[in-house]
Amino acid sequence: MMRAIVISATGGPEVLDYTDHPDPAPAPGELLVQVAACGVNFIDTYHRRGRYPLSLPTVLGREGAGIVLAAGEDVAEFAPGDRVAWTGVPGSYAELVALPATRALPVPDGMALDLAAAIPLQGMTAHYLTHSVHKVKPGDDVLVHAAAGGMGLLLVQMAKLRGARVIGTVSTDEKARLAREAGADTVLRYEGFADAVRDLTGSGVHVVYDGVGAATFDGSLACLRPRGMMALYGAASGAVPPVDPMRLYHGGSLFLTRPLLEHYIATREELLWRAGDVFGWVASGDLRIDVSRRYPLGEARQAHEALEARRTTGKLLLIPGL
Structure with missing residues (x-):
């Protein structure tokens, strides 16, 4: 069992439950990733409040970065040990996530995974x-x-x-x-x-x-x-x-x-174009990513409270194991 942030009902930050959850398994075409960091975004608060409905209960979050542990059948582009980032993948507030290989973004050599998690969305x-x-x-x-x-x-x-x-x-x-x-x-x-x-x-x-x-x-x-x-x-x-x-x-x-x-990353080619530009600018120093705070995964509630109260600048991250 992994640890994850689960919601069983919609509402305020109090509905965020840090709890045990079954480990995901990679289906054909998917990667199993050990999550190094999860991005916190306003869309997560919309999901939590029910503005954009989800099937409940569910693991919250849609963005992160980590290390590939296993690849399902029919995956040729990635292998265990690869460093990847993603966005638009439900269930990302967790220690493990299974994501379609077509949504995985290669992280440039030398870039820290927590920084990479702050970039995609x-x-x-x-x-x-x-x-x-x-x-x-x-x-x-x-x-x-x-x-x-x-x-x-x-x-x-x-x-x-x-x-x-x-x-x-x-x-x-x-x-x-x-x-x-x-x-x-x-x-x-x-x-x-x-x-x-x-x-x-x-x-x-x-x-x-x-x-x-x-x-x-x-x-x-x-x-x-x-x-x-x-x-x-x-x-x-x-x-x-x-x-x-x-x-x-x-x-x-x-x-x-x-x-x-x-709608603007609808194809793999467009996804890689946009991600390649942004990761490249960050790696070269032309674009600065401001990670203002890193919270332990279990403190997702505090991260949501700070975000919604507009007490934050830059990007917020959740770190499993912190």
Whole structure:
């Protein structure tokens, strides 16, 4: 029996149960991996609360990194001893996980596994947002909400790598410092941000990357220049109410999308392209991953409480055996 974080009912962090759970076994096409670290993400809190329903009971978590212990039949790309990372694999808050080999990402030599666990979900999300949803170009004006969070710091850095002027929003002086260190040209507080962005840019920004949701949505639309793109990739402050499409017309033929990572890594080739770029930038030092705290696996409740209270910056990890 392994140890894992199991939920038997939806609700607050108190439903997270650190308990014994049967070891998984690799089916054909799967890998059995000893988990070195698990990524903690907002989508985990949505699953825990039932916003995105799961069959219960279940092991929570969808991201991590570790060492291959065994490979099922029909697996040719990986072997025991290989170091892999992944995202989108249910049951990752655990000491062991069985994952499809087609979702496994090779970890570069010399990269620590806990760092590798912090990269896939947020790194590839920032990649598809800046390289596909709106392909950032030199000179673009970009607004990044929650610019000192794990996603925000990556979006700031990737937009700067592509030559943009980046405006970030934050809630505290310390978060403002972190956003500037990541490369943000201007850092604003949330109150009155739409007017401030208009004053800075004149015509508005080319794209808004908004993972906050209800609290920032109206202001985000107001920040856009004609034909600008609103990429609503999360809802940390709550879901956005239904939107009248005529708001996009009156705003200047605006674009609004609610994208999902799974739709942008739908093929093995696209998955490896995005992961290869992000892992390569981290290995070369062009992209910095801020792991702000590592919790023992049994302290998943504390990690969720800190994340939802917005007491965190950067990435949170759970470490089995810590």
